[in-house]
Amino acid sequence: MNPYFLCLILVLYFGILYCVAFITGKHSTNESFFVGTKNSRWYIVAFGMIGTSLSGITFISVPGTIGSHGFAYFQIAIGYLIGYFIIGYVLIPIYYKFNVTSIYKFLETSIGVQAYKTGAIFFIISRVLGATARLYLVIKILQIIILDRLQVPFVVTTFIILLMIWLYTQKGGVKTIIWTDTLQTFCMLFGLIFCIFFILNKLDLSILDIFKEFKIQYPVHKIANNWYNTDYNSPLFLGKQIIAGMLIAVTMTGMDQEMMQKNISVKTKEKATLNIIVVGFLVVIVIILFLILGGVLHLFCIKNHILNNEGGILSGDTIFPTVVMNYLPGFMSIIFLVALISALFPSADGALTALTSSCCIDLLRIKNRNLSDTDQITLRKKVHFVFTLIFLVCIMVFYWLKNNEMITIILRIATYTYGPILGLFCFGIILNKKINSRLVFLICILSPALCFLLEESQKFLFKDYRFGLEILFLNGLLTFMGLWLVSMFRKKSL
Numbered sequence: 349m350n351p352y353f354l355c356l357i358l359v360l361y362f363g364i365l366y367c368v369a370f371i372t373g374k375h376s377t378n379e380s381f382f383v384g385t386k387n388s389r390w391y392i393v394a395f396g397m398i399g400t401s402l403s404g405i406t407f408i409s410v411p412g413t414i415g416s417h418g419f420a421y422f423q424i425a426i427g428y429l430i431g432y433f434i435i436g437y438v439l440i441p442i443y444y445k446f447n448v449t450s451i452y453k454f455l456e457t458s459i460g461v462q463a464y465k466t467g468a469i470f471f472i473i474s475r476v477l478g479a480t481a482r483l484y485l486v487i488k489i490l491q492i493i494i495l496d497r498l499q500v501p502f503v504v505t506t507f508i509i510l511l512m513i514w515l516y517t518q519k520g521g522v523k524t525i526i527w528t529d530t531l532q533t534f535c536m537l538f539g540l541i542f543c544i545f546f547i548l549n550k551l552d553l554s555i556l557d558i559f560k561e562f563k564i565q566y567p568v569h570k571i572a573n574n575w576y577n578t579d580y581n582s583p584l585f586l587g588k589q590i591i592a593g594m595l596i597a598v599t600m601t602g603m604d605q606e607m608m609q610k611n612i613s614v615k616t617k618e619k620a621t622l623n624i625i626v627v628g629f630l631v632v633i634v635i636i637l638f639l640i641l642g643g644v645l646h647l648f649c650i651k652n653h654i655l656n657n658e659g660g661i662l663s664g665d666t667i668f669p670t671v672v673m674n675y676l677p678g679f680m681s682i683i684f685l686v687a688l689i690s691a692l693f694p695s696a697d698g699a700l701t702a703l704t705s706s707c708c709i710d711l712l713r714i715k716n717r718n719l720s721d722t723d724q725i726t727l728r729k730k731v732h733f734v735f736t737l738i739f740l741v742c743i744m745v746f747y748w749l750k751n752n753e754m755i756t757i758i759l760r761i762a763t764y765t766y767g768p769i770l771g772l773f774c775f776g777i778i779l780n781k782k783i784n785s786r787l788v789f790l791i792c793i794l795s796p797a798l799c800f801l802l803e804e805s806q807k808f809l810f811k812d813y814r815f816g817l818e819i820l821f822l823n824g825l826l827t828f829m830g831l832w833l834v835s836m837f838r839k840k841s842l
Contacts, residue, residue, distance in 0.1 A: 354494045355498070368528050391623070393614055396532075396533055398537070401601065406638055406691070407687065407688060408669070410635065412665045414643055414645075414663070415646055415663030424592060427596070427597065428594070428635075429628045431594040431601070436625045441621075449715075450609075452706070455776055459772065465711065466789045467769055470792060475604070476699075478761055478762060479700075479703075484746035487502070488747070489669050490505060490688070493669055493681070503744060506744065506747075517697045518729060534690075536687050538683075539687020541637065542683055544637065547644045551644070561647055591818055592763075597628075606699050609702055610698070646667070648671055652675060654670070700739070764800065767796055767824045768792035768823065768827045770827070775832070779832065792827055795823050795824075
């Protein structure tokens with residue numbers, strides 16, 4: 349496919365997003381930027397949140413993991429669903445009870461101002477790293493399939509993509525991205541389903557034939573029946589993966605300003621709860637589709653002898669774009685490109701908006717300062733622009749580091765940065781004790797540091813056991829225990 353034509357598709361797609369942003373951003377205020385005036389339709393929010401929950405990393409990386417882990421990612425999806433029920437019936441009622449704009453305001457009410465600021469800081473760190481890792485992967489794919497052929501440097505591609513995202517989010521905020529995410533989720537799902545059935549047709553297989561073919565082409569222990577793992581020493585053990593998926597959903601969605609600022613833009617608590625439960629079921633269904641796509645892609649590579657640089661069957665993050673761009677008709681390149689950027693933008697625009705919101709509300713305390721409405725909007729726009737520049741720097745760092753399975757990196761980042769947030773929220777919900785001490789921030793630094801040392805030393809400490817994503821639970825537990833010890837010490841000293 350001609351790279352200039354693909355570039356035109358990219359520009360036209362962005363033009364549509366900008367038109368939506370222009371329409372929805374009219375008469376916008378700081379309040380509509382942060383929470384969309386709390387008048388969003390729950391089903392629109394639910395559908396749009398699918399794209400934000402999954403993002404480009406799922407679109408590229410999950411199909412690529414089939415060759416190494418089989419369908420084991422499904423175990424995490426089960427945990428996601430459990431986590432969404434916890435969000436719906438535990439966290440959302442709390443957010444509506446306290447009528448928060450930033451969900452971290454709850455930490456100030458239940459624990460103290462230091463916990464409030466600490467939660468916001470860890471969210472900002474986690475979201476910057478997670479969002480830029482996702483962005484890096486998709487921009488890298490765009491670079492390979494289009495921009496390298498036009499001899500455009502990676503840094504220029506990154507700058508242009510971020511400029512596009514900045515332009516259509518800098519005015520409307522949540523009020524805009526609810527609608528743009530809905531449009532993009534539709535495009536992503538259409539591309540996903542179309543690719544599955546088109547490649548199946550090329551292989552002359554039905555969906556029911558896929559799993560029979562797996563048993564022929566792959567060893568049973570590696571792919572065919574690997575929807576679950578019963579080896580408790582393995583990082584992919586069923587129990588570990590379900591618990592990890594549950595905690596990842598609770599933290600990366602329920603304790604994440606980006607995800608919750610969309611959810612609490614719904615008018616009532618009941619509709620917000622219904623919204624998040626529907627999102628949970630839809631996310632699981634879409635993940636299953638991505639796993640099926642990954643299986644179909646691997647079968648296609650086997651039948652057509654598509655190899656990687658080491659001579660093995662092509663796998664990893666590059667399998668999807670390689671097959672579509674080099675072995676399928678030209679119109680599939682267009683469908684893939686639109687679906688890819690539809691997966692890219694929802695997580696990026698939401699992250700940029702949420703980071704701006706959290707920084708303005710939680711750290712700069714914009715609502716408590718004696719500023720006019722015009723000055724508040726000016727300050728918010730400056731913060732929004734600064735985070736765009738931070739995104740540019742972080743993406744370039746990932747580019748220099750390079751990694752072939754970015755979903756592993758993103759989940760690892762989450763276990764360390766969301767662990768303290770998990771501990772803070774659990775302490776605030778369960779014990780609800782005031783701790784106005786700077787030790788709160790120190791505890792939240794030490795907990796992930798101890799987890800990192802433990803994980804790095806596991807070969808020496810344990811014979812066969814290896815940590816997986818359950819390190820997130822341990823991280824949260826250490827934070828909780830540290831806060832409890834500080835609260836007991838302060839009580840005795842009083």
